Amino acid sequence: MTPGKEEKTLAVTEGGGYLPGTHPDLPPPSSVHGPIHWIRVNLFGSVTDTALTLLAVYFLYSAITFLAGWMFINAAFTGESRNDCRAVADGACWAFIGNRLSLFIYGFYPEPERWRVDLSFVLLILAIVPVLYEDMPQRGKGLAYSCLYPLIAAWLLVGGFGLEKVSTDQFGGLMLNVVIGVTGIAFSLPIGIVLALGRQSQLPIVRILCVSFIEIIRGVPLITLLFVAAVMLSYFVPPGTDFDLLVRMLIMVTLFASGYMAEVIRGGLQAIPNGQYEAADAMGLKYWQSMRLVVLPQALKISIPGIVNTFIALYKDTTLVIVIGRLDILGIGNSSLADTKWQGLSTEVYIFVALFFFFSCFSMSRYSLWLEKKLHTGH
Amino acid sequence: MRIIISLFAAFFMASAANAGTLEDVKKRGVLNCIVNTGLPGFSYTDKTGRWKGFDADMCRSLAAAVVGDGEKVKFIPATGKTRFTLLNSKEGDVIFRNTTWTFVRDVDVKLTFLPTTYYDGQGFIIRKSKGVKSAKELDGATVCIQTGTTTELNLADFFRANKISYKPVPIESNEEARKNYLADRCDTYTTDASGLAATRATFDKPGDHMILPEIISKEPLGPVVRHGDDQWADIVRWTVYALIAAEQHGITAGNVDKMAMDKSNPNVSRMLGSEGNLGGMLGLDKEWAKRVIKAQGNYAEIFERNVGLKTPVGLSRGLNALYTKGGLQYSPPFR
Numbered sequence: 001m002t003p004g005k006e007e008k009t010l011a012v013t014e015g016g017g018y019l020p021g022t023h024p025d026l027p028p029p030s031s032v033h034g035p036i037h038w039i040r041v042n043l044f045g046s047v048t049d050t051a052l053t054l055l056a057v058y059f060l061y062s063a064i065t066f067l068a069g070w071m072f073i074n075a076a077f078t079g080e081s082r083n084d085c086r087a088v089a090d091g092a093c094w095a096f097i098g099n100r101l102s103l104f105i106y107g108f109y110p111e112p113e114r115w116r117v118d119l120s121f122v123l124l125i126l127a128i129v130p131v132l133y134e135d136m137p138q139r140g141k142g143l144a145y146s147c148l149y150p151l152i153a154a155w156l157l158v159g160g161f162g163l164e165k166v167s168t169d170q171f172g173g174l175m176l177n178v179v180i181g182v183t184g185i186a187f188s189l190p191i192g193i194v195l196a197l198g199r200q201s202q203l204p205i206v207r208i209l210c211v212s213f214i215e216i217i218r219g220v221p222l223i224t225l226l227f228v229a230a231v232m233l234s235y236f237v238p239p240g241t242d243f244d245l246l247v248r249m250l251i252m253v254t255l256f257a258s259g260y261m262a263e264v265i266r267g268g269l270q271a272i273p274n275g276q277y278e279a280a281d282a283m284g285l286k287y288w289q290s291m292r293l294v295v296l297p298q299a300l301k302i303s304i305p306g307i308v309n310t311f312i313a314l315y316k317d318t319t320l321v322i323v324i325g326r327l328d329i330l331g332i333g334n335s336s337l338a339d340t341k342w343q344g345l346s347t348e349v350y351i352f353v354a355l356f357f358f359f360s361c362f363s364m365s366r367y368s369l370w371l372e373k374k375l376h377t378g379h
Numbered sequence: 380m381r382i383i384i385s386l387f388a389a390f391f392m393a394s395a396a397n398a399g400t401l402e403d404v405k406k407r408g409v410l411n412c413i414v415n416t417g418l419p420g421f422s423y424t425d426k427t428g429r430w431k432g433f434d435a436d437m438c439r440s441l442a443a444a445v446v447g448d449g450e451k452v453k454f455i456p457a458t459g460k461t462r463f464t465l466l467n468s469k470e471g472d473v474i475f476r477n478t479t480w481t482f483v484r485d486v487d488v489k490l491t492f493l494p495t496t497y498y499d500g501q502g503f504i505i506r507k508s509k510g511v512k513s514a515k516e517l518d519g520a521t522v523c524i525q526t527g528t529t530t531e532l533n534l535a536d537f538f539r540a541n542k543i544s545y546k547p548v549p550i551e552s553n554e555e556a557r558k559n560y561l562a563d564r565c566d567t568y569t570t571d572a573s574g575l576a577a578t579r580a581t582f583d584k585p586g587d588h589m590i591l592p593e594i595i596s597k598e599p600l601g602p603v604v605r606h607g608d609d610q611w612a613d614i615v616r617w618t619v620y621a622l623i624a625a626e627q628h629g630i631t632a633g634n635v636d637k638m639a640m641d642k643s644n645p646n647v648s649r650m651l652g653s654e655g656n657l658g659g660m661l662g663l664d665k666e667w668a669k670r671v672i673k674a675q676g677n678y679a680e681i682f683e684r685n686v687g688l689k690t691p692v693g694l695s696r697g698l699n700a701l702y703t704k705g706g707l708q709y710s711p712p713f714r
């Protein structure tokens with residue numbers, strides 16, 4: 001009902017008052033309603049509450065003023081060394097991050113070729129969209145492109161076929177984290193699904209293979225696997241063949257994540273009631289059909305939190321590349337901190353790296369929440 | 380079956396092919412050099428991602444000798460735990476990463492240690508306001524110490540030998556130590572004296588802190604190669620000696636061409652290849668040493684540019700002076 005309509009029905013007396021029974025409803029008095037009431041009841045309801053509130057306000061105030069002062073108000077944003085920063089302000093020295101930004105992003109990637117990294121980042125985003133949004137128009141074509149994307153990105157980043165070759169040991173910084181993280185995430189999910197199904201298979205050989213693979217991978221820390229990739233594998237390839245270290249590393253990270261992924265998905269599979277399997281069989285679906293059409297869509301939906309959890313863990317594990325002598329965003333930070341011009345700014349570096357990881361991981365977790373809500377078709 | 384046999388053959392060939400690093404490097408055209416992930420003055424990256432520092436320059440000198448171009452180096456950053464693994468898996472050809480030469484590493488881990496490029500020793504840094512003048516007065520002190528290093532063992536030995544007690548504060552990295560020390564969570568921080576000097580240089584008030592006079596251990600730091608490739612070890616060894624001898628004979632990056640023409644000093648002529656063929660005996664060419672010196676300068680130039688008194692690290696030559704000036708740097712004759 002609009003307010004204008006209501007006015008027409010009001011009967012007003014000559015003195016400006018209302019006839020009995022026609023007075024409009026007034027809002028409740030502010031003492032029992034609204035923000036002031038809420039504050040009084042919830043924050044100052046008793047002596048203890050009041051004390052706790054004041055204490056919390058005091059802590060928040062001092063923390064926020066300190067942080068804001070350190071991070072923004074007293075911070076130096078330009079300069080060519082730590083001393084330049086200190087001359088201007090005694091807070092954070094963001095000039096350091098600015099000074100090294102391209103190193104943080106591209107690592108040792110040759111400067112004239114860096115557009116290729118930029119381009120593959122942009123193409124990556126375009127490749128992710130069709131995977132994430134089901135309602136996208138022309139999604140089929142988009143998905144085909146997404147499947148081709150790893151090849152395109154590999155060609156762009158490594159070169160060959162018309163592009164200048166860039167050795168993978170020049171990869172570094174944020175780009176290296178993204179390359180490893182995205183590869184691991186993209187390949188570990190399908191491998192994990194196959195492993196999870198294999199573990200439940202009725203064929204003993206398939207089952208034993210899958211179970212032993214999963215158990216071995218999960219029984220060994222990632223850092224050990226990376227050492228194996230760096231050290232042992234070179235004994236098994238003929239001398240002279242250069243089996244790229246980064247590729248070995250990518251394989252190990254993917255296998256590692258697949259092992260965990262398989263167990264997460266198995267959890268989902270086990271939550272599907274037997275009736276669903278039987279119903280699929282009763283409809284005459286073959287094994288793969290019933291998996292694809294009936295079981296997996298439900299199982300994956302249940303496993304979303306676990307899957308994203310594994311993705312996030314994998315993404316953060318990419319900083320372990322230091323064991324094979326590659327500098328990721330964190331490693332670049334450490335090697336830059338040893339420059340005497342900038343030494344002693346570790347807090348700034350750690351905050352910067354933390355923000356990068358937080359941003360990446362938080363977006364993953366928000367997406368998974370959105371997806372869970374969208375797929376929530378249960379009771 | 381054939382695949383299996385060829386795999387086995389490959390396996391044994393890989394194990395047998397321990398020699399021949401020189402051929403590998405020449406064929407590759409790039410020297411793979413293992414350096415620290417970040418140590419002020421010794422190895423760090425600048426704005427453009429170029430590796431700099433004392434150790435990085437030594438890598439370039441070696442590359443100049445072997446590949447012919449001081450820029451043909453692939454730097455492999457390694458932590459204390461991964462350096463030997465990376466060397467043994469042949470990811471790297473040589474380690475220039477402040478590695479202490481010890482009996483166990485030399486004999487039991489089967490590495491070949493080459494001439495010491497930097498003589499270091501473990502020291503203590505402390506606030507002047509604490510009023511401590513000697514490490515022997517540190518009874519009951521809390522000490523920040525990097526775990527898993529030789530310094531940890533040296534510290535225990537020193538306090539036991541002097542019958543005094545301490546409380547260790549275990550930490551992981553130099554940067555963390557710096558933070559803990561400045562926050563006064565430990566009375567003193569102990570590591571190699573060069574590291575202490577470099578760390579102190581970054582304090583807001585370096586003058587308030589002092590490095591105690593006691594140096595409680597010997598830390599000879601130098602290049603390391605795989606055991607069993609003597610030719611390669613010789614090349615690295617004599618590259619380091621060429622840098623030291625060049626300082627002794629006054630050969631610098633600037634005057635090396637002129638010195639090579641001047642035949643008045645037979646020692647210099649032999650080294651620079653204008654007389655005889657010492658380079659050929661190493662499996663290199665005559666002018667190898669000339670290129671070494673031209674690439675990054677002689678030992679003194681490398682030292683002063685990276686860690687010398689005019690740099691923020693501010694180290695004096697001390698033990699690293701030439702033997703003629705009271706130090707330990709000594710090159711056997713080039714003949």
